[in-house]
Amino acid sequence: MSDAQPRNPLHGLTLENIVTKLVEHYGWAELARQVDINCFKTDPSVKSSLKFLRKMPWARKQVEELYLATF
Template sequence: MSNQQPNNPLHGVTLQQIVTALVEHYDWDGLARRIDIKCFKNAPSIKSSLTFLRKTPWAREKVEGLYLSTFNRHAPRRIV
C-alpha cells in the first residue's frame, strides 16, 4: 500500500535534508536570525539541531515553514 501525500510539499524530504539545505543557504548565523532557537546559536550542529527539532513540534514547524518559503515559491509563508 502506497502512502502518497500529493498535497504535502515536504513529502519525501527528510528533516536532515531540510536543516542541511537551510544551513547551506543561510549559514548558522543567518538561520539563527530567522528562527530564534538555541540549537542554531550555541555550538550548532546538524545532529544537535535534529535532536531538538524532533522533540519540539513548534520549532520544527518554523524550520519547515522557512524551508518552504525559501525553496518553494508556491508555498505559503508560515514563519514569523
C-alpha cells in the same frame, strides 16, 4: 502508495535534508536570526539541531515553514 501525500510539499524530504539545505543556503548565523532557537545559536550542528527539532514540534514547524518560503 507513493501518492499518499500528493499535496504535501515536504513529502519525501527528511528533517536532516531540510536542515542541511537551510544551513547551506543561510549559514548558521542567519538561520539563527530567521528561526530564533538556541540550537542554531550555541555550538550549532546538524546532529544537535535534529535532536532538538524532533522533540519540539513548534520549532520543527518554524524550520519547515522557512524551508517552504525559501525553496
